[in-house]
């Protein structure tokens with residue numbers, strides 16, 4: 001598996017180059033990780049801009065602001081009522097514990113593995129491989145993993161890849177890039193995909209079309 005995962009990384013890197021992820025810096029990364037739950041990044045950007053214009057991209061303001069005001073500012077990110085409460089809880093934690101560990105982040109209601117690992121990897125620069133729906137989709141189509149278990153797939157990456165922060169950061173970003181540009185959920189662009197020679201899904205589709 002080590003070889004397959006490194007090959008995959010190299011193919012993606014050759015295709016797309018460095019992604020310079022995660023967007024934003026400092027606290028913005030943690031806020032973005034919460035806001036991006038169940039929405040796309042464009043909507044998150046709008047909410048971040050609203051927070052920025054209100055001078056509220058900082059712990060002090062986010063502690064003082066009312067839930068109602070916060071809901072208004074982050075409305076574009078969807079599920080804003082739930083997210084406003086999650087953000088408040090996260091800010092409360094960060095105000096007393098500026099660098100919590102993964103377990104402490106997960107103790108915040110509504111913060112799951114993916115959000116916690118995004119914060120750990122991109123804000124605190126701790127080596128946790130981030131798994132998301134794009135990772136499951138690509139690994140499944142390539143024929144490298146069939147399940148839906150976050151921690152199991154994370155272990156596969158972390159047990160097989162060299163333990164390097166930049167590699168973890170770049171790899172996840174490249175997976176997101178590939179899933180958005182080629183390995184699209186309902187309409188994968190296999191013909192011009194850099195991975196099509198080694199992809200189980202593409203090989204099976206080709207076989208089927210030859211049999212027709």
Ligand code: SF4
Nearest residue numbers: 183190193196199202
């Ligand atoms: S060949 Fe198709 S299914 Fe396979 S990784 Fe590329 S886009 Fe996805």
